[in-house]
Amino acid sequence: MQLLIDTNVLIPLEEANRLLSADLAELARLCDELGISICVHPSQQSDVEQDKNVERREHLLSRMQRYTRVQNPPILTLEEKHHHGWREINRNDVVDNLLLACLLRGAVSFLVTEDKGMRRKANASGMGEAVFCIREIIVHLNNLRSTPLSSPIGIELKYAHEFNVADGFFDSLRESYSGFDNWWIEKCSRGQRQLWAVCDGIQPRAICLFKHEKNEKVAENKPILEGDILKLCTFRVGEKVRGRKVGERFLYTAFEYAVHHNLSWVYLHTNAEAHSRLIDLCLEFGFKLYGSYNGDTVLVKSMRAPVEQGEIPPLDYSIEFHPYCVDDISIRKFLVPIMPKYHERLFPDLSNETYGGEPMFDAIKAIPSSEGNTIKKAYICHSNIKRMRSGDIVCFYRSDDRRSIQVIGVIEKAVRVESLDELINLVSKRTVYNMGELARMVERPCLVILFRMMRIIPEVTVESMKQMGVTPSQSISEIADVAYHSLIPSLSSET
Template sequence: MNILLDTNILIPLEDTRRPLDPQFAEMRRLSSVNGHNLFIHPSQIDDILRDQNEERKKIVLSRLSQYQMIAAPPCLTPQDLDNYGWSQNNDNDRVDNLLLHALCRGAVNLLVTNDRKIQSKAKRTGVQEQVHRLDQFLVYLKNQAKPDSNTPYGIQERWLYEFDLKQPFFNSLRSGYDSFDEWYLTASTLQRKAWCVTGNNDDLYAMCIYKEERNPKIIDNGSPVEGKVLKLCTLKVGLPARGRKLGERLLYTAFKYAVENNFDWIYLHTFGAEHEMLVALCEEYGFRYEGRYNSNEDVFLKPMKVPTTKIELAPLDFAIQYYPHYLDRANVKKYIIPIQKQYHNDLFADISDMASGLFANDQYMYNPQGNTIKKAYICHAVIKKIKPGDILLFYRTKDKDRQSIECVGIVEQTFKEVDINKVLPIVSKRTVFSKKELEKILKKETLIILFRHLKYITPIPIEKLEALGVKGPIQSIREISHEIYGKLL
């Protein structure tokens, strides 16, 4: 975006005789971060030449070359002045009017000024939304600079250069890729980032280095992948953290980031036996083998947008291939699933009570099942008709402050069982229950629902459910109509 700076912004910004106001420094930094171009108008040179302070005038004039100058700025005729309804009684008015006129003609996108007369004229002309005071412009810049995706709890977004390459965490990467250190240092100088889980002294437990690309060629002799593409350059979980489902957590972070930032595809390279587990994990979420890169790296690609053409896939197959997108059409059943507060906190870590506390980003304060996309729900409900692909709306119970639906999932599989030796191997990676708790539950026939977490939603309180006809305490699984579902979401 092209930004025109008024002279009352320009002079304090370039007067090196005095300390720079932090607001001006922040404006310059954030303008650069956001890729904005800072412009001045040729008439402002006249403005500066009228400065009575010779030393300041000389300094400011010497520094104007760092700004872009509006080339061939539009002329302001008496007819233009009349049409705008602007007064022009002196040289200052003339410069102000020329700046505003350039804005009105589209020579720039926005004008930054603290001059109230300019702001008044802008309002009279209907361009007041494009004229910002410095403080307003700073708010805009800060909002622009914020990442479009909030990193899930327990995951940090960090600069690569923050970590010491001598950490043992990097040893296996170094042994598998001869030039890893050089590649990493180059990526660091390019200001690349990673999603990480760390311990004391910034010891790395897990890391996913990512890169945004446009139309990349990802396999040998292949055509470019069209669109905005997210590359997961390195995805590793260290040995001490294995079993905590951090790989799944990092993938969830990548999917969330890709959806919120409108990516078309995600891909990654794998090679060697160390990546066999990663390949298996990725294939569970819609990554498909595309071919080889540099003859020795397998490339896996996942679509992050749903095709516009009709797709003949069962709801569960669709949710796997296009996760986190899913089908919720009329022939897909929907159920409200009650879940007690303590289990809700464990299973859905991002909206747990812990997530707003002091230790929100301490990964070891969460149970492994809070990191998973694939989860399990266990109860004694007698319902038998839930099937793969059905939609689950999780309702938080036994919490007077949060009796609401906040999470959506999709069914993978359901079965009924009483044998702990059959249930435990299946749910051990997913459930919030300990073995002792499971043994108590399995004293009678138990319903096990294996599901995938799809998304969090704005809380739907009990009052809204009741208003739509979902009456009485929600103490057991309850089917709702497609019509009610549509009004809820």
């Protein structure tokens, strides 16, 4: 297994006269422990050769010899580059495309880069699951070890005044926004504002401040957003939980909150330059760019899905209008059996500790792993079923103990895999199976179902299913449309 590092990772990893950061030291240690080769692309040497600092250049060139070179690296045709929209305006574009070509053709398993543009290119070409920033790859490699990382503390509903604004956690917000401390105390603390938080004891590790608005003009030169609105005001994920999908968890919490309170919109303002990753995350989950406000980028998501699907493909519809999706007769529905131990990991809001508790937007007491935090999840099995398509619906049947359905998802894609590298490549950002577990799974061909979790529904018992002619088995089975609609509440638009 090979991990390709971009030049922007190589330089701080090997630069003389600079202390090695804790993250880079941990990355090197984990790769060594897991037997993963850190490799470089031959073209990166010419990048380093252009460095005008002679001492640094010679040092880096000598240190590059310790890394595996990608042998006979693939070169894409002009047609392939055009297909993916990979322009080559300058030398940096050329090198970026050569690195991405290695990932595209399977010459490497992962690409690690801090380059926002490369990450966007990879996402647009369907390779985003295998491209990591340094913090993300560390979390993933830790997950592959026999002993996984401890889980982050669950999201809790807090008041702004419970936190000391002088805490170092707020430093980046202070630097980004003039008068932040005064705003927090006067507007948030004294205004009894609430927020969702991930805490370690009394210390904040991530926060999402929110408030209700109505008929608000959220962007310059744009019409008023009519209706009831949820504004995500301050969205910050700290270093200690970064890479654990806490941002995705916050968005899921916001969507559930908006549905519960019958709100029409969710929106936020953010600095495009400082928070490009937040923008990319929001765009993945149905937000649209909606102009600007006082120099900030505005992102808006509608919580009112159109009654008619129109020309929107089913998966795109479920992304744009989450938690609504297309569930008419054109969509196949599948019953997916899942053992309780895996159900607990994938769907922590329904774990034995939280089962039957308060709604998640009142108090999340679950302690989820990164795969529990995600909306985008992966399910691995050995089913031979071949009828699954993008946009189809999966109903997860918890076997053994509860023997019921409570979670509905929409399939992004279902892929059959036979190699460990291919399996890791697909599920790397969606599951915390360790290397040993994944290796055992792929001893025979696997079916990997990449899906988006859409809804937690009122429990549908096995007795109710049998009354409608649906008998759960140990493998995935298809549910007739009539039976499905008799058992499952409608997931389509309620407008």
